Amino acid sequence: MKPTKLGSSVSFIASALAIDDLARCRGAEVITRDIAIIGGGAAGTYAAINLKDRGKSVIVVERRGSLGGHTSTYHDPTTGTPINYGVQLHHEDSTTRDFYARLNVTAGPGSFPEVKTPLYIDFTDGSPILNYSIPQPSENYFQALHKYPYLENGIELPDPVPEELLLTWPEYMERFNLTNDAIATYSRPATPGDLTKYLALYVFNYLNTVLLEEQVEGKIIVNANGDLSELYRNALAELDSDVLLNSVVVSGQRGRKPTDGVKLCVSTPKGKKWIVAKQLVFSAPAVLKNLEPFSLDEREVNIISEFEGGFYYTGIVTDFGLPTNYSYTNRGQNTEYHIASVPGVVMFNPTNVEGTYYYWYNSFSDMTREQVETDTRNTIKLLQRTVTGADVSAEPKFPAFKSHTPLHPITSADAIRRGIYREVYSLQGYRNTWYTGSLLVPGSSQLWNNTNQLLPRIIAASEQ
Numbered sequence: 392m393k394p395t396k397l398g399s400s401v402s403f404i405a406s407a408l409a410i411d412d413l414a415r416c417r418g419a420e421v422i423t424r425d426i427a428i429i430g431g432g433a434a435g436t437y438a439a440i441n442l443k444d445r446g447k448s449v450i451v452v453e454r455r456g457s458l459g460g461h462t463s464t465y466h467d468p469t470t471g472t473p474i475n476y477g478v479q480l481h482h483e484d485s486t487t488r489d490f491y492a493r494l495n496v497t498a499g500p501g502s503f504p505e506v507k508t509p510l511y512i513d514f515t516d517g518s519p520i521l522n523y524s525i526p527q528p529s530e531n532y533f534q535a536l537h538k539y540p541y542l543e544n545g546i547e548l549p550d551p552v553p554e555e556l557l558l559t560w561p562e563y564m565e566r567f568n569l570t571n572d573a574i575a576t577y578s579r580p581a582t583p584g585d586l587t588k589y590l591a592l593y594v595f596n597y598l599n600t601v602l603l604e605e606q607v608e609g610k611i612i613v614n615a616n617g618d619l620s621e622l623y624r625n626a627l628a629e630l631d632s633d634v635l636l637n638s639v640v641v642s643g644q645r646g647r648k649p650t651d652g653v654k655l656c657v658s659t660p661k662g663k664k665w666i667v668a669k670q671l672v673f674s675a676p677a678v679l680k681n682l683e684p685f686s687l688d689e690r691e692v693n694i695i696s697e698f699e700g701g702f703y704y705t706g707i708v709t710d711f712g713l714p715t716n717y718s719y720t721n722r723g724q725n726t727e728y729h730i731a732s733v734p735g736v737v738m739f740n741p742t743n744v745e746g747t748y749y750y751w752y753n754s755f756s757d758m759t760r761e762q763v764e765t766d767t768r769n770t771i772k773l774l775q776r777t778v779t780g781a782d783v784s785a786e787p788k789f790p791a792f793k794s795h796t797p798l799h800p801i802t803s804a805d806a807i808r809r810g811i812y813r814e815v816y817s818l819q820g821y822r823n824t825w826y827t828g829s830l831l832v833p834g835s836s837q838l839w840n841n842t843n844q845l846l847p848r849i850i851a852a853s854e855q
């Protein structure tokens with residue numbers, strides 16, 4: 392049963408459910424730890440390594456078969472060449488360098504993917520967008536951004552929230568004479584859904600100083616060997632039995648006092664496990680679907696249910712059939728500022744393996760791997776017919792795929808106006824639960840830094 396927002400019966404239903412489920416976990420092996428961490432992506436893995444280094448015992452519960460979350464690396468079967476098709480790069484700062492060093496990863500210089508020779512094409516009909524290029528944001532954009540320093544490393548809004556931040560981005564650009572920056576600001580990477588519907592607040596929070604330092608100044612590092620997943624494989628080797636892969640929490644209890652701790656029934660490939668921990672770090676996307684098993688109370692349901700993530704998919708394509716010296720980026724021939732149509736492929740980028748591309752796919756609703764690959768194949772066949780020098784007989788193959796859904800949960804102008812982000816911050820530590828995933832900042836390096844700032848509080852709570 393799904394908790395609803397309809398009042399006080401919620402926590403009763405949730406706890407009644409939990410007791411049922413706990414009974415089902417009876418007899419399971421007991422795992423006792425200081426901290427339980429849900430989700431082993433960028434934020435969760437960082438928390439696990441650093442909590443252990445500070446003398447805390449941890450257990451990570453990860454739904455997938457590997458750590459790394461949005462970081463996905465495909466290895467070309469003939470050459471072994473690593474191809475990152477999710478996360479591409481990290482911000483060059485001390486947090487990133489320290490984490491690389493801790494996991495024996497050698498840092499090297501990286502570049503923003505958009506530097507490849509781009510062709511802009513309307514993927515709905517194959518027509519090229521003429522005379523189109525993507526400029527960097529202008530000084531005007533930077534000036535606007537600097538008005539909102541509280542969006543740079545989180546969403547710590549003043550009260551009342553400035554109404555201008557709740558305008559949609561087109562409205563904001565119009566009002567503040569920023570329309571010359573439309574193409575630059577609409578071209579931000581890995582942004583799901585309809586770009587024209589985003590609130591100005593989210594544009595500034597995402598296209599922030601850290602991202603612009605990467606994009607404009609090249610303040611970027613990557614794994615020198617090109618394999619961004621090595622970080623997470625090394626972390627897995629280090630954490631070893633402190634990670635439960637292919638595992639999900641079926642039900643959970645979280646006490647109101649620190650000493651009440653956290654109890655979780657977890658379904659794993661080796662049967663049910665019963666986790667007894669002092670504190671819970673929640674680093675998976677903070678949406679109702681992921682938090683339902685944790686017996687949310689009314690306050691938590693009221694906050695979490697306001698957030699929704701976007702629909703985003705990535706994958707690898709071989710036997711692509713198009714000239715391999717270009718990237719192919721989707722833009723609309725007749726849309727406002729040539730914004731790409733959705734649902735659809737965002738772009739195909741070349742890799743170090745000739746003829747192998749990675750692609751990103753944006754949607755308004757959840758899609759299966761088969762649906763995404765069918766549409767992507769249709770797009771490639773269309774481009775093969777319209778791009779000069781293509782091989783129309785090439786049959787694309789799709790050896791790797793990742794769903795990034797629900798990506799970067801966001802909420803409505805109304806909820807923000809009512810102060811939901813203050814409530815999100817006030818949830819930290821409530822019922823022994825801490826939120827570290829990408830709810831307040833988007834990039835890995837900032838997530839690591841913010842997680843680092845939160846660790847002393849989590850540790851203190853675990854020692855009460």
Ligand SMILES: Cc1cc2nc3c(=O)[nH]c(=O)nc-3n(C[C@H](O)[C@H](O)[C@H](O)COP(=O)(O)OP(=O)(O)OC[C@H]3O[C@@H](n4cnc5c(N)ncnc54)[C@H](O)[C@@H]3O)c2cc1C
Nearest residue numbers: 430432433434454460461477478479480675828829834835
């Ligand atoms: C295509 C793409 C490219 C990106 N490129 C970059 C980039 O180059 N640089 C950058 O800094 N940022 C990039 N980002 C942003 C990215 O969101 C962050 O860098 C970062 O990976 C987010 O980390 P996270 O820990 O919040 O989420 P995730 O990495 O998604 O981690 C969440 C983890 O929780 C797991 N999980 C989900 N639900 C459950 C559940 N119910 N129970 C247990 N586990 C669960 C997931 O499997 C996942 O492993 C990119 C994002 C996307 C989608």
Ligand SMILES: *[C@@H]1O[C@H](CO)[C@@H](O)[C@H](O)[C@H]1NC(C)=O
Nearest residue numbers: 493494495496625626628629
């Ligand atoms: C890093 O390398 C050292 C020395 O080879 C090794 O002892 C350690 O286990 C490695 N750690 C990780 C996380 O790979």
Ligand SMILES: *[C@@H]1O[C@H](CO)[C@@H](O)[C@H](O)[C@H]1NC(C)=O
Nearest residue numbers: 518519520521522523524724
């Ligand atoms: C593109 O630019 C060229 C050269 O500046 C110009 O001749 C042409 O008319 C432009 N085409 C479009 C569609 O704007």
Ligand SMILES: *[C@@H]1O[C@H](CO)[C@@H](O)[C@H](O)[C@H]1NC(C)=O
Nearest residue numbers: 529531567568569570571572
């Ligand atoms: C709007 O911005 C442009 C530069 O992008 C500038 O040339 C113009 O003078 C500005 N207009 C107003 C009314 O400020």
Ligand SMILES: *[C@@H]1O[C@H](CO)[C@@H](O)[C@H](O)[C@H]1NC(C)=O
Nearest residue numbers: 508713714715716717779780
């Ligand atoms: C890309 O390759 C095609 C032939 O496949 C060639 O005509 C074109 O000039 C090349 N473009 C660049 C930018 O190298």
Ligand SMILES: *[C@@H]1O[C@H](CO)[C@@H](O)[C@H](O)[C@H]1NC(C)=O
Nearest residue numbers: 484485486487544840841844
């Ligand atoms: C980490 O976050 C803190 C607090 O917001 C900030 O002062 C610091 O500059 C950040 N450090 C890095 C390396 O980004």
